[in-house]
Amino acid sequence: MQDWLKVAMPKGRIYKQAASLMREAGYSILEDEDESRKLLIELPEARMQFIMAKPVDVPTYVEYGVADIGIVGKDVLMEENRDVYELLDLGIARCRMSVIALPDWEPGTYPRVATKYPNVASQYFRERGQQVEVIKLNGSIELAPMIGLADRIVDMVETGTTLRENGLIEQEVIFNITSRLIANRVSYRLKNDAIQKLCDRLQSQIQLTRS
Numbered sequence: 197m198q199d200w201l202k203v204a205m206p207k208g209r210i211y212k213q214a215a216s217l218m219r220e221a222g223y224s225i226l227e228d229e230d231e232s233r234k235l236l237i238e239l240p241e242a243r244m245q246f247i248m249a250k251p252v253d254v255p256t257y258v259e260y261g262v263a264d265i266g267i268v269g270k271d272v273l274m275e276e277n278r279d280v281y282e283l284l285d286l287g288i289a290r291c292r293m294s295v296i297a298l299p300d301w302e303p304g305t306y307p308r309v310a311t312k313y314p315n316v317a318s319q320y321f322r323e324r325g326q327q328v329e330v331i332k333l334n335g336s337i338e339l340a341p342m343i344g345l346a347d348r349i350v351d352m353v354e355t356g357t358t359l360r361e362n363g364l365i366e367q368e369v370i371f372n373i374t375s376r377l378i379a380n381r382v383s384y385r386l387k388n389d390a391i392q393k394l395c396d397r398l399q400s401q402i403q404l405t406r407s
Protein backbone atom coordinates (compact mmCIF):
# COMPACT_ATOMS: atom_id res chain seq x y z
CA MET A 197 0.00 0.00 0.00
CA GLN A 198 3.11 2.19 0.14
CA ASP A 199 2.54 3.55 -3.37
CA TRP A 200 -1.24 4.03 -2.98
CA LEU A 201 -2.61 7.55 -3.00
CA LYS A 202 -3.82 8.53 0.49
CA VAL A 203 -6.65 11.06 0.40
CA ALA A 204 -7.88 13.00 3.45
CA MET A 205 -11.64 13.42 2.99
CA PRO A 206 -13.58 15.89 5.17
CA LYS A 207 -16.47 14.32 7.07
CA GLY A 208 -19.64 16.37 7.52
CA ARG A 209 -20.94 19.11 5.26
CA ILE A 210 -18.39 18.81 2.45
CA TYR A 211 -18.28 15.02 2.29
CA LYS A 212 -21.24 14.21 0.03
CA GLN A 213 -20.35 16.85 -2.57
CA ALA A 214 -16.68 15.82 -2.50
CA ALA A 215 -17.51 12.10 -2.80
CA SER A 216 -19.96 12.81 -5.59
CA LEU A 217 -17.30 14.75 -7.54
CA MET A 218 -14.82 11.91 -6.98
CA ARG A 219 -17.35 9.37 -8.28
CA GLU A 220 -18.09 11.46 -11.35
CA ALA A 221 -14.33 11.62 -11.94
CA GLY A 222 -14.23 7.82 -11.93
CA TYR A 223 -13.23 6.97 -8.34
CA SER A 224 -15.97 4.85 -6.85
CA ILE A 225 -16.08 6.09 -3.25
CA LEU A 226 -19.60 5.89 -1.80
CA GLU A 227 -21.56 9.09 -1.17
CA ASP A 228 -22.95 7.70 2.10
CA GLU A 229 -19.65 6.29 3.34
CA ASP A 230 -19.56 9.00 6.03
CA GLU A 231 -22.66 7.49 7.60
CA SER A 232 -20.64 4.49 8.77
CA ARG A 233 -18.07 4.72 11.57
CA LYS A 234 -15.28 3.44 9.35
CA LEU A 235 -12.33 5.85 9.27
CA LEU A 236 -10.18 4.25 6.56
CA ILE A 237 -11.77 3.29 3.24
CA GLU A 238 -9.82 1.37 0.63
CA LEU A 239 -10.35 1.46 -3.12
CA PRO A 240 -7.93 -1.24 -4.32
CA GLU A 241 -8.83 -0.89 -8.02
CA ALA A 242 -7.77 2.78 -7.91
CA ARG A 243 -4.90 2.10 -5.47
CA MET A 244 -6.34 4.70 -3.13
CA GLN A 245 -7.05 4.94 0.56
CA PHE A 246 -9.48 7.52 1.92
CA ILE A 247 -8.92 8.92 5.40
CA MET A 248 -12.18 10.16 6.93
CA ALA A 249 -11.08 13.30 8.76
CA LYS A 250 -12.53 16.18 10.74
CA PRO A 251 -12.40 19.04 8.18
CA VAL A 252 -10.13 21.27 10.25
CA ASP A 253 -7.55 18.47 10.52
CA VAL A 254 -7.22 17.82 6.77
CA PRO A 255 -4.34 20.32 6.18
CA THR A 256 -2.47 18.87 9.17
CA TYR A 257 -2.61 15.32 7.76
CA VAL A 258 -1.48 16.62 4.39
CA GLU A 259 1.35 18.80 5.73
CA TYR A 260 2.74 15.87 7.74
CA GLY A 261 2.43 13.55 4.73
CA VAL A 262 0.16 10.93 6.33
CA ALA A 263 -2.22 11.94 3.54
CA ASP A 264 -0.78 12.75 0.08
CA ILE A 265 -3.71 14.93 -0.86
CA GLY A 266 -6.87 16.24 0.79
CA ILE A 267 -10.08 18.14 0.27
CA VAL A 268 -10.74 21.14 2.51
CA GLY A 269 -12.60 24.46 2.66
CA LYS A 270 -10.69 27.65 1.83
CA ASP A 271 -11.76 28.92 5.28
CA VAL A 272 -9.74 26.18 6.99
CA LEU A 273 -6.76 26.78 4.69
CA MET A 274 -6.77 30.49 5.55
CA GLU A 275 -7.08 29.82 9.27
CA GLU A 276 -4.60 26.95 9.58
CA ASN A 277 -1.93 28.36 7.26
CA ARG A 278 -0.30 24.95 6.69
CA ASP A 279 2.61 24.31 4.33
CA VAL A 280 0.75 22.50 1.53
CA TYR A 281 0.17 22.99 -2.20
CA GLU A 282 -3.28 24.20 -3.22
CA LEU A 283 -3.91 22.38 -6.51
CA LEU A 284 -7.51 22.91 -7.53
CA ASP A 285 -10.65 24.88 -6.72
CA LEU A 286 -13.34 22.19 -6.66
CA GLY A 287 -16.17 24.74 -6.69
CA ILE A 288 -18.16 22.81 -4.07
CA ALA A 289 -19.51 23.73 -0.59
CA ARG A 290 -19.81 27.40 -1.49
CA CYS A 291 -20.24 29.92 1.30
CA ARG A 292 -18.50 33.09 2.50
CA MET A 293 -16.67 34.44 5.53
CA SER A 294 -18.22 37.65 6.77
CA VAL A 295 -18.22 40.28 9.48
CA ILE A 296 -21.62 40.24 11.20
CA ALA A 297 -23.25 42.53 13.77
CA LEU A 298 -26.56 43.55 15.31
CA PRO A 299 -28.45 46.19 13.24
CA ASP A 300 -27.79 48.90 15.87
CA TRP A 301 -24.04 48.24 15.99
CA GLU A 302 -21.81 51.26 16.59
CA PRO A 303 -18.01 51.35 16.89
CA GLY A 304 -17.14 50.92 20.58
CA THR A 305 -14.15 51.67 22.78
CA TYR A 306 -13.15 48.07 23.56
CA PRO A 307 -14.52 46.18 20.57
CA ARG A 308 -14.74 42.42 20.91
CA VAL A 309 -15.11 39.99 18.02
CA ALA A 310 -16.17 36.36 18.52
CA THR A 311 -15.22 33.72 15.97
CA LYS A 312 -14.24 30.14 15.22
CA TYR A 313 -11.49 31.65 13.01
CA PRO A 314 -9.22 33.77 15.29
CA ASN A 315 -6.33 34.01 12.79
CA VAL A 316 -8.58 35.12 9.92
CA ALA A 317 -10.36 37.66 12.15
CA SER A 318 -7.15 39.05 13.70
CA GLN A 319 -5.54 39.53 10.30
CA TYR A 320 -8.66 41.18 8.87
CA PHE A 321 -8.91 43.80 11.63
CA ARG A 322 -5.13 44.29 11.86
CA GLU A 323 -4.98 45.09 8.13
CA ARG A 324 -7.65 47.72 8.68
CA GLY A 325 -5.86 49.24 11.65
CA GLN A 326 -8.70 48.33 13.99
CA GLN A 327 -7.74 47.18 17.47
CA VAL A 328 -10.13 44.47 18.63
CA GLU A 329 -10.11 41.66 21.17
CA VAL A 330 -10.72 38.37 19.38
CA ILE A 331 -12.61 35.73 21.38
CA LYS A 332 -12.43 32.14 20.10
CA LEU A 333 -15.70 30.18 20.20
CA ASN A 334 -16.39 26.71 18.83
CA GLY A 335 -19.99 26.98 17.60
CA SER A 336 -23.27 28.96 17.70
CA ILE A 337 -21.13 32.03 17.02
CA GLU A 338 -24.22 34.15 16.27
CA LEU A 339 -25.11 34.02 19.96
CA ALA A 340 -22.16 36.24 20.89
CA PRO A 341 -23.58 39.66 19.85
CA MET A 342 -27.09 38.61 20.91
CA ILE A 343 -26.10 37.96 24.51
CA GLY A 344 -23.43 40.66 24.82
CA LEU A 345 -20.24 38.61 24.62
CA ALA A 346 -18.98 40.48 21.55
CA ASP A 347 -19.87 43.47 19.37
CA ARG A 348 -19.38 41.62 16.14
CA ILE A 349 -18.58 38.15 14.86
CA VAL A 350 -16.60 36.73 11.97
CA ASP A 351 -18.42 33.66 10.68
CA MET A 352 -19.65 31.72 7.68
CA VAL A 353 -22.74 32.67 5.74
CA GLU A 354 -24.29 30.29 3.24
CA THR A 355 -28.04 30.78 2.78
CA GLY A 356 -28.27 33.66 5.29
CA THR A 357 -30.96 31.81 7.25
CA THR A 358 -29.06 31.86 10.56
CA LEU A 359 -28.56 35.63 10.28
CA ARG A 360 -32.20 36.31 9.35
CA GLU A 361 -33.59 34.11 12.10
CA ASN A 362 -31.47 35.89 14.69
CA GLY A 363 -31.87 39.46 13.41
CA LEU A 364 -28.22 39.95 12.48
CA ILE A 365 -26.69 41.97 9.62
CA GLU A 366 -23.86 40.97 7.31
CA GLN A 367 -21.57 44.04 7.30
CA GLU A 368 -18.86 42.88 4.92
CA VAL A 369 -17.78 39.77 3.05
CA ILE A 370 -14.13 38.98 3.90
CA PHE A 371 -13.72 36.24 1.24
CA ASN A 372 -15.71 33.69 -0.70
CA ILE A 373 -15.22 30.03 0.13
CA THR A 374 -15.18 26.82 -1.87
CA SER A 375 -13.44 23.53 -1.19
CA ARG A 376 -9.93 22.98 -2.53
CA LEU A 377 -7.76 20.01 -3.44
CA ILE A 378 -4.45 20.25 -1.56
CA ALA A 379 -1.27 18.17 -1.72
CA ASN A 380 1.73 17.37 0.41
CA ARG A 381 4.85 18.94 -1.15
CA VAL A 382 6.91 15.73 -1.21
CA SER A 383 4.00 13.52 -2.36
CA TYR A 384 3.36 15.96 -5.18
CA ARG A 385 6.81 15.12 -6.56
CA LEU A 386 6.95 11.40 -5.70
CA LYS A 387 3.38 10.52 -6.72
CA ASN A 388 3.05 13.12 -9.43
CA ASP A 389 1.53 10.79 -12.04
CA ALA A 390 -1.33 9.63 -9.82
CA ILE A 391 -1.97 13.14 -8.44
CA GLN A 392 -1.88 14.73 -11.89
CA LYS A 393 -4.27 12.10 -13.25
CA LEU A 394 -6.71 12.78 -10.41
CA CYS A 395 -6.42 16.55 -10.93
CA ASP A 396 -7.07 16.23 -14.68
CA ARG A 397 -10.13 14.03 -14.13
CA LEU A 398 -11.54 16.35 -11.45
CA GLN A 399 -10.83 19.40 -13.61
CA SER A 400 -12.70 17.90 -16.58
CA GLN A 401 -15.62 17.03 -14.33
CA ILE A 402 -15.72 20.53 -12.82
CA GLN A 403 -15.74 22.07 -16.31
CA LEU A 404 -18.52 19.70 -17.37
CA THR A 405 -20.74 20.67 -14.44
CA ARG A 406 -20.05 24.38 -15.06
CA SER A 407 -21.01 24.23 -18.74
Ligand SMILES: Nc1ncnc2c1ncn2[C@@H]1O[C@H](COP(=O)(O)OP(=O)(O)OP(=O)(O)O)[C@@H](O)[C@H]1O
Nearest residue numbers: 207208209210251269270271272289290291352354
Ligand atom coordinates in the same frame (compact mmCIF):
# COMPACT_ATOMS: atom_id res chain seq x y z
N1 LIG B 1 -23.10 27.05 6.03
C1 LIG B 1 -21.86 26.63 6.26
N2 LIG B 1 -21.37 26.76 7.48
C2 LIG B 1 -20.14 26.31 7.78
N3 LIG B 1 -19.32 25.71 6.88
C3 LIG B 1 -19.77 25.57 5.64
C4 LIG B 1 -21.06 26.01 5.28
N4 LIG B 1 -21.24 25.70 3.99
C5 LIG B 1 -20.13 25.09 3.56
N5 LIG B 1 -19.22 25.01 4.55
C6 LIG B 1 -17.90 24.36 4.45
O1 LIG B 1 -17.96 23.21 5.28
C7 LIG B 1 -16.87 23.17 6.20
C8 LIG B 1 -17.36 22.79 7.56
O2 LIG B 1 -17.98 21.57 7.50
P1 LIG B 1 -18.64 21.00 8.81
O3 LIG B 1 -19.63 21.98 9.35
O4 LIG B 1 -19.09 19.63 8.49
O5 LIG B 1 -17.35 20.88 9.74
P2 LIG B 1 -17.07 21.29 11.22
O6 LIG B 1 -17.04 22.79 11.32
O7 LIG B 1 -15.83 20.57 11.64
O8 LIG B 1 -18.29 20.68 11.93
P3 LIG B 1 -18.80 20.88 13.37
O9 LIG B 1 -19.77 22.05 13.21
O10 LIG B 1 -19.43 19.57 13.64
O11 LIG B 1 -17.60 21.22 14.23
C9 LIG B 1 -16.27 24.54 6.23
O12 LIG B 1 -14.87 24.42 6.38
C10 LIG B 1 -16.70 25.19 4.91
O13 LIG B 1 -15.66 25.13 3.98
Ligand SMILES: O=P(O)(O)OC[C@H]1O[C@H](OP(=O)(O)OP(=O)(O)O)[C@H](O)[C@@H]1O
Nearest residue numbers: 335336337351352353354355356357358
Ligand atom coordinates in the same frame (compact mmCIF):
# COMPACT_ATOMS: atom_id res chain seq x y z
O1 LIG C 1 -26.16 31.02 6.21
P1 LIG C 1 -26.57 29.70 6.74
O2 LIG C 1 -27.04 28.77 5.66
O3 LIG C 1 -27.56 29.81 7.85
O4 LIG C 1 -25.27 28.96 7.31
C1 LIG C 1 -24.40 29.61 8.22
C2 LIG C 1 -24.35 28.93 9.54
O5 LIG C 1 -23.85 27.59 9.40
C3 LIG C 1 -22.70 27.42 10.23
O6 LIG C 1 -23.03 26.94 11.48
P2 LIG C 1 -23.11 25.37 11.79
O7 LIG C 1 -24.36 24.81 11.22
O8 LIG C 1 -21.82 24.74 11.35
O9 LIG C 1 -23.24 25.34 13.33
P3 LIG C 1 -22.30 25.85 14.49
O10 LIG C 1 -23.05 26.99 15.05
O11 LIG C 1 -22.17 24.73 15.41
O12 LIG C 1 -20.97 26.29 13.92
C4 LIG C 1 -22.15 28.82 10.37
O13 LIG C 1 -21.33 28.95 11.53
C5 LIG C 1 -23.40 29.65 10.47
O14 LIG C 1 -23.90 29.68 11.76
